[in-house]
Amino acid sequence: MPIVEITLIEGYDDDTKRRLTKALHQAVQSVIAAPDEGVTIVAREVPPANYRRGATDKIPGPPLPDAVDVVRQFLERMEARDLEGAKALTADGFEMVFPGGCRFTTFQQLIDWAGPRYRWVTKRFERFDATPAEDGMAVTCSGTLYGEWPDGTAFEGIRYADWFLLKGGKILRQHVWNDLAETARSG
Numbered sequence: 001m002p003i004v005e006i007t008l009i010e011g012y013d014d015d016t017k018r019r020l021t022k023a024l025h026q027a028v029q030s031v032i033a034a035p036d037e038g039v040t041i042v043a044r045e046v047p048p049a050n051y052r053r054g055a056t057d058k059i060p061g062p063p064l065p066d067a068v069d070v071v072r073q074f075l076e077r078m079e080a081r082d083l084e085g086a087k088a089l090t091a092d093g094f095e096m097v098f099p100g101g102c103r104f105t106t107f108q109q110l111i112d113w114a115g116p117r118y119r120w121v122t123k124r125f126e127r128f129d130a131t132p133a134e135d136g137m138a139v140t141c142s143g144t145l146y147g148e149w150p151d152g153t154a155f156e157g158i159r160y161a162d163w164f165l166l167k168g169g170k171i172l173r174q175h176v177w178n179d180l181a182e183t184a185r186s187g
Helices: 014-031 067-079 083-087 107-114 180-186
Strands: 003-009 040-046 090-098 102-104 120-133 136-148 154-167 170-178
Touching (some): 003 014, 014 040, 067 083, 067 120, 067 136, 067 154, 067 170, 083 107, 090 107, 102 107, 154 180
Parallel strands (some): 003 040, 090 170
Antiparallel strands (some): 090 102, 136 154, 154 170
16 A cells, blocks of 8 residues: 655644645545555654755745635635625635626625625535645535525525635635526526
């Protein structure tokens, strides 16, 4: 069974090392049919004085925030209408794509578009999945929506899936899929 070894410069906190070894474990299992107990990950640390590259001493690079935590915070801030707080979690060039291919680069554009569709909407999170992507970190969040239609009628149990691309710990893209339109037509 596979053994993966990684060498780190001393200085990373335990949470960062756990996240890294978990990601390596998952990477192995995405390619090799190995049970959990068959995958070994070994993280070795060396003092900064013992690590040189390009004839210069190196220091550890800063760890990125957990991608799922960033997405969860973003969604919670959006629901609370803490738009400045949500914006702080986005990268330059941030874009949202909603059902029907509607593209937005500002939260005000989204609010204006959503206004005639519902009074308010909230997400019940059922699952978050994170995976490395060639151009960053991808996070999918799925669950159900509940809220009120423009006439004040309540709705709930409407499926959704949001896909996020993070680059450098910030959200660059959000793609949203849900059954709101289908439910509105049938209701």
